Amino acid sequence: MKEITGFDASDIEKNKVIAALAYLIFFLPLLAAPDSKFGKFHANQGFWILIAGIIVSYILRFIPLIGGLLNGVLSLGLFVLIVYLAYNAYSGKAFELPVVGNIVIFK
Numbered sequence: 001m002k003e004i005t006g007f008d009a010s011d012i013e014k015n016k017v018i019a020a021l022a023y024l025i026f027f028l029p030l031l032a033a034p035d036s037k038f039g040k041f042h043a044n045q046g047f048w049i050l051i052a053g054i055i056v057s058y059i060l061r062f063i064p065l066i067g068g069l070l071n072g073v074l075s076l077g078l079f080v081l082i083v084y085l086a087y088n089a090y091s092g093k094a095f096e097l098p099v100v101g102n103i104v105i106f107k
Helices: 007-023 028-033 037-060 066-090
Strands: none
Touching: 007 028, 007 037, 007 066, 028 037, 037 066
């Protein structure tokens, strides 16, 4: 994952809690801090994690026997990724997800 810089320090300090919560409720920064570029960045990342998790989970449920096990591993992996990214958002850092991270939905 590539670290993204260039966010305003006051924006980061003011909205880091909202940005961290974006990984649980992706649209929260859009409502609570609509002018925050830092918050919107993390809302975008949280959105893509949600979409990827739903799509992969849906596909895995059609694989007999091993699909359930893989779905459990995926859920654990997503949980660890969400905790890691939320911690980094709270620390004032921003990491772009591979593949979909550069697709901006919320500007």
